Amino acid sequence: MLAHMLHARGVESVVLECRSRDYVEDRVRAGVLEHNTVEMLCRYGLGERLKQLGLRHAGLWLSFDGSRHYIDMSELTGGKAITVYGQHEVVRDLINARLAAGAPIEFEIENLSLHDIDSPAPFLRYRKDGAEREIVCDWIAACDGSHGVCRPSIRAGVLTEYERSYPFAWLGVLAGAPPSCDELVYTHHQRGFALFSMRSPKITRLYLQVDPEVDLGRWPDDRVWEELELRMKTRDGWSPNRGPILQKSITPMRSFVVEPMQSGKLFLAGDAAHIVPPTGAKGLNLAIADVAVLGRAIHEFYASGRRDLIDRYSETCLRRVWKVQRFSWWMTSMLHPDRSDGPFEYRRQLAELDYVTTSRAAMTALAENYVGLPLDCDGPSGI
Numbered sequence: 001m002l003a004h005m006l007h008a009r010g011v012e013s014v015v016l017e018c019r020s021r022d023y024v025e026d027r028v029r030a031g032v033l034e035h036n037t038v039e040m041l042c043r044y045g046l047g048e049r050l051k052q053l054g055l056r057h058a059g060l061w062l063s064f065d066g067s068r069h070y071i072d073m074s075e076l077t078g079g080k081a082i083t084v085y086g087q088h089e090v091v092r093d094l095i096n097a098r099l100a101a102g103a104p105i106e107f108e109i110e111n112l113s114l115h116d117i118d119s120p121a122p123f124l125r126y127r128k129d130g131a132e133r134e135i136v137c138d139w140i141a142a143c144d145g146s147h148g149v150c151r152p153s154i155r156a157g158v159l160t161e162y163e164r165s166y167p168f169a170w171l172g173v174l175a176g177a178p179p180s181c182d183e184l185v186y187t188h189h190q191r192g193f194a195l196f197s198m199r200s201p202k203i204t205r206l207y208l209q210v211d212p213e214v215d216l217g218r219w220p221d222d223r224v225w226e227e228l229e230l231r232m233k234t235r236d237g238w239s240p241n242r243g244p245i246l247q248k249s250i251t252p253m254r255s256f257v258v259e260p261m262q263s264g265k266l267f268l269a270g271d272a273a274h275i276v277p278p279t280g281a282k283g284l285n286l287a288i289a290d291v292a293v294l295g296r297a298i299h300e301f302y303a304s305g306r307r308d309l310i311d312r313y314s315e316t317c318l319r320r321v322w323k324v325q326r327f328s329w330w331m332t333s334m335l336h337p338d339r340s341d342g343p344f345e346y347r348r349q350l351a352e353l354d355y356v357t358t359s360r361a362a363m364t365a366l367a368e369n370y371v372g373l374p375l376d377c378d379g380p381s382g383i
Helices: 002-008 021-026 035-043 048-053 087-100 221-232 283-304 313-335 343-356 360-371
Strands: 055-057 060-064 067-071 082-084 110-115 123-128 131-136 140-142 160-175 184-188 194-200 203-210 245-259 266-268
Touching: 002 087, 002 283, 021 087, 035 048, 035 283, 048 087, 060 343, 067 360, 082 194, 184 221, 184 313, 184 343, 194 221, 203 221, 203 245, 221 245, 245 313, 283 313, 313 343, 313 360, 343 360
Parallel strands: 060 184, 140 266
Antiparallel strands: 055 082, 060 067, 110 123, 123 131, 160 203, 160 245, 184 194, 194 203
């Protein structure tokens, strides 16, 4: 996305990817896009398939104690909503746009290393098709995830890490079943959290709270469906539709932030700088918010020589990052029973859910955060 934004503003960049094109286009990951994310994609000419295939959601359900309660996010936020559109589809759209523009993107690179990131001319080395290559840069954007090589390239003592691990994980399944509800359903149950989502009119995405050391072999399809129905079925008879399970995966739950998000000519963005638990559906959107700030800053530097936006990149991003961390932690702590907490904490969660679903102020706070906080980028929507 950053490369696409810069190309639209006449700034050259090279995208380096260690995986194959097929891998990044087919890997199923997040699927909830905030209001501002959708606006940015459409503004930069990436909205055609999104508008055709994306599922707009004006609200969500909070389910607890056997009943579902609707939060009308659009009504509470002046018409804003979220859109369900798979991250791999976003990646596919971005790759197609970049290739159509004739801009460089290198797949299946190896042995990437960063050099002289604190100098006026940092450079990258990597291997491609058996040959050693080198690129001298003005700036390097580290968009290589939490296990990439960029963050460890920053010299010791510069970064401070903040981390919190949660005593549970999500078992996620992709099912060939038409959605039984038009909106997402977040379920609190004494056996554990469950989430109903979807990817298309024929594909359902569902999650179960499980132990972090879970063995997938102990979760055959029948057990998954039995547990989903046990947790999610409500007194009015609603439950998710069953169908063949197409994919299973385990998602660990942790919160992580590194400060600052820049060092010399290197800028950390997305998972390279922060991880959020998936409960608030913020990972992809927080990465997009980062590059909205960075794209604006780099464009202003080349357009006018202005350096203040680049110098404030970390400060600007972290203000929003910590707000999103707070929201993701709050959603997680409200919806996930922890056996070690005992009955008091369970009853507290029920009371909080009761308050959130009966107070307009509380519903508005949830809705504002869920559809997405404003982008802090000193420009309209990050451009």
